[in-house]
Amino acid sequence: MDVISAEAELMVADQGAAGHDPRKRRQILDGARAVFLEKGFDAASMNDIARVAGVSKGTLYVYFEDKEHLFVELISTEKREELFSVIQLDLDNHDVAAVLTDCGTRLVEILTRPYYVRAMRTVFSIVNRMPEIGAEFYGRGPALCAEQIAAYLAVQVKAGVLEIEDCELAASQFMELAQTGVLRKLLFGIISTPDPDEIRQRVARAVSFFMKVYGKPATA
Numbered sequence: 001m002d003v004i005s006a007e008a009e010l011m012v013a014d015q016g017a018a019g020h021d022p023r024k025r026r027q028i029l030d031g032a033r034a035v036f037l038e039k040g041f042d043a044a045s046m047n048d049i050a051r052v053a054g055v056s057k058g059t060l061y062v063y064f065e066d067k068e069h070l071f072v073e074l075i076s077t078e079k080r081e082e083l084f085s086v087i088q089l090d091l092d093n094h095d096v097a098a099v100l101t102d103c104g105t106r107l108v109e110i111l112t113r114p115y116y117v118r119a120m121r122t123v124f125s126i127v128n129r130m131p132e133i134g135a136e137f138y139g140r141g142p143a144l145c146a147e148q149i150a151a152y153l154a155v156q157v158k159a160g161v162l163e164i165e166d167c168e169l170a171a172s173q174f175m176e177l178a179q180t181g182v183l184r185k186l187l188f189g190i191i192s193t194p195d196p197d198e199i200r201q202r203v204a205r206a207v208s209f210f211m212k213v214y215g216k217p218a219t220a
Contacts, residue, residue, distance in 0.1 A: 028053045028063055029074050041071060041122045068126050068133050075119045076140040082110050083141070087148035091155045096162060096215070097207050099152065104178035104203040107145060111179060112193055117186050124187075146171045153214075163216045170214060177206035 031053025035044045046067055050060045064070040086106045093099050110116060127134035150171035156162045164170045182202060185191040194202075 024055070024059070025063055028055060028060060028070070029077060031055075032070050032074050033078075036071065036074070041067075041125075046070075068130055069136075071119075071122065072133055072137050072140070075116075075123075075137070079110065079116070079141065082106075083144070086110065087145050089148060089152040091152060094156060094159055094161050096153075096156050097211055100149075100174060100207050100210065101203055103149065104174065104206060105200055107175070108179050108182065108199050108203060109196070111183055112186055112199070114193055117193075120187060142175065146175060149174060161216060162214050164214050170210075174206065174210050177209060178203050180206065 028049070031051075032044075032049045034052050035048045039048065044067065046060055047057060049067070049070070050057045053060070064073065086103055089099055089103060123134060123137045146168065150167040153162060153164055153167040153170055157164050157167065180202070182191070182194055182199075186193070
């Protein structure tokens with residue numbers, strides 16, 4: 001079974017951070033998570049994180065240059081295993097509707113969780129003064145998912161299952177369709193977290209629309 005693996009991509013993204021001891025990094029991330037949950041991002045300080053993590057402030061700065069980059073690393077690390085399961089798509093499975101339904105449902109379930117919604121709000125609050133934080137967060141999450149979905153779609157085009165001129169655009173369109181009417185309202189606090197049945201129904205409609213646009217008509 002041929003699958004698309006995102007692990008190598010995420011490992012490359014991690015190489016830019018300073019510090020090499022994974023146990024020490026995990027220790028710092030655990031401390032940071034406790035502080036962020038207790039105080040919130042704005043009130044948390046690097047001094048607080050160093051104290052709770054049980055490391056010196058100097059050691060903390062060896063691994064992370066500032067609170068903002070530490071926060072992005074924390075969110076990315078916590079979502080890594082879930083992200084792997086979502087974007088490892090079976091290239092040999094030509095039942096595109098089934099594959100996209102499974103992928104889209106699990107993706108929207110992750111994106112709509114309260115913890116992740118709060119994380120996105122925090123990143124948005126940082127972007128104006130630190131645009132690179134937004135780019136890093138997007139690259140480790142949405143962009144990576146879109147790339148893997150696009151790669152799956154490209155294989156299905158070659159197999160004659162789909163008719164798509166731009167697979168990258170189609171992948172982005174699918175991701176937007178799957179979360180239409182949910183994520184933005186969550187970010188603005190208009191609705192509460194949708195239940196699993198609602199997510200499945202929304203994704204099913206998104207897949208149906210997607211297949212009507214890009215599905216290749218069966219030959220007589």
